[in-house]
Amino acid sequence: MATPVTTESYGPTSKAATMAVFGLFLRELATRARILVLSSLGLLMVLLGLVARFSDDGEEIELTMLIALGLGIIAPIISLVMASATIGERRADQSLVYLWLRPIPFWTIAVGAGAAAITVAMPIVLVSLGLSVLVSGEYQLFVPALIAGFLAVVGYTGIFLPLGALLKRSFLVGLGYILIWESLLSQLGNFFEQLSILSYSASIVVNATDVVTSSGGRSTPSSTVIPPLVLLGGIAITVRFLNRREID
């Protein structure tokens, strides 16, 4: 019997595969419950914008809240929930095999998953940061806050995407990372700061104001470049996981 086996390549185009994986993860992530819970977290940021509006030093207070709460807690937590759930949840429930056993390059799975996580997380983060600035009345922070929020989601996705793939308890580990590394250790000195996504995203906002803060000592160019590089690194680690690890 003649067989269909040849040495020609098989499978869809990389674009078609990436789009199909992206569509799948987007739908799996964007559940009503998830969006509502995370949006309520973002609403907290908006309410605190009101506090800044009625304070004497509104810009400093809004800036502090943007950095400590918006970029330091809300953006990473929303990114964690989305990014760690993509491949992580599929690995945990063993449905990842339905993607892994297809004739597609593994990078299409990692890129599709990362893109889906960013697509769902980004609007929630940007709307909460943007509305908070608008409510506070510190309009000069609007564009820097959006850029910083964008870079924060990109950078954190680069960390939490492979974390979800590699670890079973990725959410707890990620939460520990946010609270201990990003929020505490990154304040201890230049070494830790250089390894913190928060320092880069915060620098975008701080560099756009005259306010002197302890956060954000990075230059604007490096703050713009590093988070996307972290995302690329995270995708590379995820591809390595898919390539090396055994799949249930």
Place this chain on the structure above:
Amino acid sequence: MTDLIPPTGEPVTVPMVQFEGVSKFFGELVAVSDVTFTIGEGVTALLGPNGAGKSTVLRMLTGQAKPSKGSVRIFGFDPRQDRRVPRMIGVAPQQEQLFETQTAYEFVHLAAVLQGLDDPEAATNKALDLVELDIDRTRPLSTYSKGMRQRVKLAQAIVHDPWIVVLDEPLTGLDPRQRLSMIGLLQRLGDSGRCVVVSSHILDEVERMGSQVLVIAKGRLAAEGNFHEIRELMNDRPHEIEIRSDKPRRLAVGFLDSGLVHSVRLHDSSVIVETNDVVKFARTIAPQAIAIDASVDAVVPLNDDLESVFRYLVGQ
């Protein structure tokens, strides 16, 4: 064995599935030990008790797991290294979880798209028809019963018309009619030249598939080949035969005198004998009955079913 025809060069002959000295260790646990076999066209059942190593064998076959020793080849390709292998294989894993927010159509359609099919819609409809799944296009998979999920899993496994179909416990959760239908489908796939590998512990159904068997016990290959041939090879194991008669006691005496039986057990209206030579013994039944004017209502082999064979092989 089948012909492999590369775009350039001479055709070569390679097995569809080949395990060569394959072992798999998890730490100190030996899950699979030095297993060698080839699988070709038709239905092949992978049999063994829980923990025997069946799933590990299947996972190595699909490339999901890497052998600790030895080699696994699919049409000569390493399933861990060559991303073309998934185009040749369709897999329905044991786990029930699917992409729960999708409908059955979307799930199978996604598989068709990711296989790079030219007409994924047509392939999806054909696969769903083959598994006799009349789908509601708006109903998410999260609402599906176990039996429906089994058929969805099979549909996504065959949507790209693969040459090798690997199914882990495909009959679980199906009602009797669905089981018959599924067995028929697997037989048709096997008859069409596909290599169908089925892992199952429902032995009577595997027997009904009329398949080749690979018996895995304690990580080792206990037996392989046609089920009935394996049974015939077990010469050291007596066959049990029940003879229903109106005079079982007198028949039993005659059977013992023939020297062809090891033992007899008497019941109200039957006698059960153990013999190593079924053919010779069968020839003595009628003369014995005639000699004592006994009626013989039925002659029933008791332990030629797959369950018995399996227990025997695992016991070995």
